[in-house]
Amino acid sequence: MEGYDKHAFEPFAVTVDLAVFTVRAGALQVLLIERGQEPYAGCRALPGGFVLPKESAGTAARRELAEETGLSDVSGLHLEQLRTYSEPDRDPRMRVVSVAYAALLPDAPEPRGGGDAASAHWLPYDGLGPLAFDHERILADARERIGAKLEYTCLATAFCPPEFTLGELQQVYETVWGAVLDRPNFRRKVLATPGFVEPVPGAARLTGGRGKPAALYRAGDATALHPPLLRAAAGSPPPTTSPSPPASSSSSSTPTSSKGSSS
Structure with a gap:
């Protein structure tokens, strides 16, 4: 110019x-x-x-x-x-x-x-x-x-393989958020969100233990979660310590679980 x-x-x-x-x-x-x-x-x-x-x-x-x-x-x-x-x-x-x-x-x-x-x-x-x-x-x-x-998108499925269990999807949330989620509640919310995941017909995977194989899912066509899956409402941060319960208690404590690179 x-x-x-x-x-x-x-x-x-x-x-x-x-x-x-x-x-x-x-x-x-x-x-x-x-x-x-x-x-x-x-x-x-x-x-x-x-x-x-x-x-x-x-x-x-x-x-x-x-x-x-x-x-x-x-x-x-x-x-x-x-x-x-x-x-x-x-x-x-x-x-x-x-x-x-x-x-x-x-x-x-x-x-x-x-x-x-x-x-x-x-x-x-x-x-x-x-x-x-x-x-x-x-x-x-x-x-x-x-x-x-x-919280508000279906991005978690990007951490998963093409076919995954709901347990594997939950592990993504727990790992990224550093929180433990209630399994039934998480499953209910995921399956109630249209287009979040889709079942893989006839497919299942053993996930350990003696239970029956877990159903497999794939990412759906949705991009947003309605309503969002909020961190504050989803679970609690894992404790920093796992103290033993009082001797009088009958319950047990369950631990929650450049290439000249720039910049």
């Missing part, structure tokens, strides 16, 4: 960061890399990197995920934009603005490091310790976003 000086403003970089979650071994786990370059070489970080001149942020997010973790074939990946992080001092190299994404995977494959990532691993969300850049904040924001969306 005539008269426009593109050098009038100081340049800055745009990056993407991905907070990728899955449920494994009954725990919420997150995909992290070990940075292979400075800054923060050897530190854990979210997968991510710089947006190239000819690509969108969404395209860059999928490319970086494949390059740094080897997860290129992720047909079940649910990916949505979280927010933009633009604090001036968030990257020691230069001014870097990051577009962060939250992603969910059901039966998550094992990652492998690549690109500028020395390694990649699924790690339990609880007790991760310090992360590079402002990735602890991004990860916390992503966790809260997912927990909130489980």
Whole structure:
């Protein structure tokens, strides 16, 4: 454009960061890399990197995920934009603005490091310790976003395999929310919501014990829950301790149970 000086403003970089979650071994786990370059070489970080001149942020997010973790074939990946992080001092190299994404995977494959990532691993969300850049904040924001969306959308099915039991679906809610849900109440609410899940005719799966096989379901065509399944009304947080009941009580206590990655 005539008269426009593109050098009038100081340049800055745009990056993407991905907070990728899955449920494994009954725990919420997150995909992290070990940075292979400075800054923060050897530190854990979210997968991510710089947006190239000819690509969108969404395209860059999928490319970086494949390059740094080897997860290129992720047909079940649910990916949505979280927010933009633009604090001036968030990257020691230069001014870097990051577009962060939250992603969910059901039966998550094992990652492998690549690109500028020395390694990649699924790690339990609880007790991760310090992360590079402002990735602890991004990860916390992503966790809260997912927990909130489980209340009023059918997003929980994105954590499940194509065919799942209601017990497996309930475990997703309990794992993400950190709460124990009443099984009959949960089952009633799920089955009463049109389009939340659909039964798989004639399919069942043994889930342990001596009971009969559990019926299998698949995700329905609904996207929203009416009414929502609220965390406050769904259950109680698990106790931090499991004290023994008083000797006089007859009941027992049941425990509730970058490629220059940016940003």
